[in-house]
Amino acid sequence: MSEGCPTVGRVLPETLDSALSDEAVLVTYRRMFAALARDSGAVIDDPALVDIAETLFAAFAEAGEEWLTHEQMRHACRAHPVELFENRLRVLRGLGAIREVFPKPNQLRYRASFTSVVGLMFIRRMMDDGGQSEMHRLLELEDLTVAGPRTTMEQARRSADMLARAFRLWALELVTLTTGTIEELREQAPKLWGTEEIARRAQSLHTTILTRWPDLDRVCTDLRSAIYAYSDASRRAAGRLADSAGTTRNLTLLPAETWRTFAQTASRERLADVLEGFVFDAAAPWHDPGAIVRAVDEAPRPAPVRPAPPRSSLPDEGASSSLAAGPPGRFAEVAEALLGERDAVALEEVLTGDWSTIRRVLADLASADLHPEAPYRLAWSDTLTADPAGRPSWLSHGRLERTDG
Amino acid sequence: MGELHAEARSSGLVPLAGTVPPGFVRVGGVGVPVWPDGASPSLLEEYxxxxxxxxxxxxxxxxxxxxLRMCWADLDAEPWPGVVAAVDDVLACYxxxxxxTDDSVRSWAVGALRRLHDTGWIVLVGDGTLRLxxxxxxxxxxxxxxxxxxxxRIAAPAGETTPVVASRDEGAEEFGDLLGAFDERRRAELVAAFVAVETAAEPVHEARFAALRDPALxxxxxxxxxxxxxxLLQRADSWISGYTDAYRATSLPEAERAVLALVLVHTVAIPRAEGLLGEDTWLSPHPVATEELRRRTLLPIGELEAALRALRQAGLIAQQKTSEEGAGGYVPGPQFHRLTRAARARLQEELILAAGPQTPLAVAIRDRRRRHEPAGTEETERARG
Known part of the structure; x- marks a missing residue:
């Protein structure tokens, strides 16, 4: 029924995962309405189509007795492409899920069918747990019904027959899964297998029927064996999963909601029991001597006062006295030694020896000349003697003179 | 002997009387496990x-x-046993x-003293004194x-010194026969690997340790x-040590076990059920906020906070700071690296049994345990896991 559905024109899903989950959703839709479908193409092939219906029903609920116009419906579904919306609306109207408020020509306002909304709620629940909770409710209802004083034996027989068939089909599906791949089993089994609660309810229903109508003995035997087969298939599926669990993977087999409820409602004893028999290390931190030294060195210090810039420890009398000092140092001695008693001396006489000596003497004399306080001057003439073989190889003529100071 | 060492590791220190077993030193009536060849976890730093x-x-x-400054009176001797010091002097020194000098400094220091006492680094005596x-x-x-x-370098107030009188007895050499078969270099490599897998926070890569790479070593x-x-437990190319499955004990007090189970449900079970966890491990990148724990549990808040602190100190849970990717909170701590495969599988089963005792899975788990241990009591069944 589900194979061969037209998929042409569908937007390609972005990932393989989303394709898979879309496909899972569709499988449920197809299965649910297979009994009613006219042909295999009649069931929707895109989960988004159900979203449109849901959006529409929500809009109708909000609109109340104002109902909705075509434009308002379109506005509510503005997130979906217009062709999809129109297509959906046509189908929903065709099946009577959305109808004109009054059956008159040119009717502009529409209302939604209560039955369809309930149907959709049912579909969503089936999606969540594959029908487990529906089975719970069904069993409860059947239990009440067969206990009712007006129920006939024929009704009870039909009820038992139906349940036996449902359990058999459920069991078969589980058995097929159990022999398939472990991934598929992990994914599908929790939706299919019965909790002990379901088995217990079914047993109780069976007992009620058998006690009231002992003649239904054969039907009840059927029902009983179907329940056992189902319980057995559930156990086998769970057993295979338990054996291949890894060390955390099976946690996924309980719904997140179950875990949350457990965390919120479990007593201290129940929580603590989980780790009964597990041994862990006591706190035994190692304080390495190196780490202790580092910790002390990195101790937070009180915020330091902003340090003043460093100062010389020698007394400082200020800038004014520095120029008052007499001609300092070495170049005065050099100049005096060269001048002797004279007031002036030609540089040719004093610049003798090798170049490094000449250079040193000249530097001292230049310093003496530049020092404003010193009583020495270098007076240069405009002439220059070049002597390529001599040393220095060129000489500008000048004199060192003593001034009056 | 192995049991005594396991006990010392899981409960902190063990009281020892009579002959000191190999691998222990008895310090004033208490057994402290020692490292072979005078090694210490300081070598982790080298690596x-x-x-x-x-x-x-x-x-x-x-x-x-x-x-140490107040208790180590004679610097020429070893620090232990040292002298008795007044807690107030230690605080003044700090x-x-x-x-x-504000009050918060004092309360932090007192908290640190308590942690040091709990982990055997100092002994707080009731009368306001302490010793090493x-x-x-x-x-x-x-x-x-x-x-x-x-x-x-540390300035300290002067105080009276009362020497601590305590004896120290070394146990016999523990691994002499094993280590004696190897030359100096291999012996050092073995000891280094031993200390590393026993004390590192996470599995250590075998590239760093010859004794982990070489099958004979x-x-x-x-x-x-x-x-x-x-x-020795292997995680891909890395190694760490854990308790042998044969050693069974319940090492945590009830309140801490309860809170740890709660953290595991929030950080591993729920993300796993929602398909958010990829790897098959009990470590998780999905923290649970303290607020969430506080609001959604039957445990009293004071008890919860105290248990969280103790679990954090033992490395059973780790605090994750708030980051750009998400809110901060607690995740399972580095100790979960040290669970054997059997222990991890058992932990999964125990959680399923506790949260969904009526589910087919729980029935299957109980069935299997019964099958594996047909005549066994619950206790021996647990021992097999």
């Missing part, structure tokens, strides 16, 4: 491997330095060190030199671990 996390490490170590704890004997001679240098290493009730 740049993180050791078990220390709660408020800087502060705790500074306070320990102050305790205040001088950090240059602050048994773990201080584990520092090596090199360490003493470093600490001696440090002591000279690894065999000797496994034998060393087995004598201490431990097994």
């Amino acid at each position: 740049q491997i993180a050791g078990a996390p220390v709660e408020r490490a800087g502060e705790t170590r500074r306070v320990l330095a102050c305790c 205040r001088t060190m950090v240059g602050r 704890g048994p773990r201080c004997v584990l520092w090596t001679a090199d360490g003493h030199a470093q600490l001696r240098e440090l002591m000279r 690894r065999r000797a290493l496994m034998e060393m671990l087995a004598r201490r009730g431990r097994v």
Whole structure:
């Protein structure tokens, strides 16, 4: 029924995962309405189509007795492409899920069918747990019904027959899964297998029927064996999963909601029991001597006062006295030694020896000349003697003179 | 013997009377496991491997330095046993060190003293005095030199000194027969790998340790671990040690077990059920906020907070800071690296049995346990896992 559905024109899903989950959703839709479908193409092939219906029903609920116009419906579904919306609306109207408020020509306002909304709620629940909770409710209802004083034996027989068939089909599906791949089993089994609660309810229903109508003995035997087969298939599926669990993977087999409820409602004893028999290390931190030294060195210090810039420890009398000092140092001695008693001396006489000596003497004399306080001057003439073989190889003529100071 | 070592590891220190078993040193009536060949976890630093996390490490170590300053009277001798010191003197020393005198400094320091006491580094005596704890004997001679240098730099109030009188007895050499078969170099490699897998926070990569790479050395290493009730666990190319599955004990108090189970449900079970966890491990990148724990549980808040603190100190849970990717909170701590495969599988089963006792899965688990242990009691069944 589900194979061969037209998929042409569908937007390609972005990932393989989303394709898979879309496909899972569709499988449920197809299965649910297979009994009613006219042909295999009649069931929707895109989960988004159900979203449109849901959006529409929500809009109708909000609109109340104002109902909705075509434009308002379109506005509510503005997130979906217009062709999809129109297509959906046509189908929903065709099946009577959305109808004109009054059956008159040119009717502009529409209302939604209560039955369809309930149907959709049912579909969503089936999606969540594959029908487990529906089975719970069904069993409860059947239990009440067969206990009712007006129920006939024929009704009870039909009820038992139906349940036996449902359990058999459920069991078969589980058995097929159990022999398939472990991934598929992990994914599908929790939706299919019965909790002990379901088995217990079914047993109780069976007992009620058998006690009231002992003649239904054969039907009840059927029902009983179907329940056992189902319980057995559930156990086998769970057993295979338990054996291949890894060390955390099976946690996924309980719904997140179950875990949350457990965390919120479990007593201290129940929580603590989980780790009964597990041994862990006591706190035994190692304080390495190196780490202790580092910790002390990195101790937070009180915020330091902003340090003043460093100062010389020698007394400082200020800038004014520095120029008052007499001609300092070495170049005065050099100049005096060269001048002797004279007031002036030609540089040719004093610049003798090798170049490094000449250079040193000249530097001292230049310093003496530049020092404003010193009583020495270098007076240069405009002439220059070049002597390529001599040393220095060129000489500008000048004199060192003593001034009056 | 292995059991005694496992017990010392899971409960902190063990009381010892009579002959000191191999691999222990008895310090004033308490047994402290020692490392072979005078090694210490300091060698983790040489290999740049993180050791078990220390709660408020800087502060705790500074306070320990102050305790040492007050208790180590004769710097020429070893620090232990030292002298009795007044808690107030230690606090005064600490205040001088950090240059602050406010109340919060005092309460932090008192908290650090309690943690040091709980982990055997100091012994707080009821009368307002303290002395050095048994773990201080584990520092090596090199360490003493470093600490001696440090002591000279710390200013301290002068106090009366009452020497501590306590005896120290070394047990027999533990791994002599095993290590004797190897030359100096291999022997050092074995000891280094032994200390590393026993003390590192996470599995250590075999590239760093010859004794983990070389099958023959690894065999000797496994034998060393087995004598201490431990097994070597492999995670891809990395190794760490854990308790052998044969050693069963319940090491945590009830409140801590309850809170740890709660953290596991929130950080592993729920993300796993929602398909958010990829790897098959009990470590999780999905923290649970303290607020969430506080609001959605039947446990009293005071009890919850105290248990969280204790679990954090033991490295059973780790605090994750708020980051750009998400809110902060608690995740399972580095100790979950040390669970054997059987222990991890058992933990999964116990959680399923507790949260969904009526589910087919729980029935299957109970069935299987019964099958594996047909005539067994619940206790022996648990022992098999």
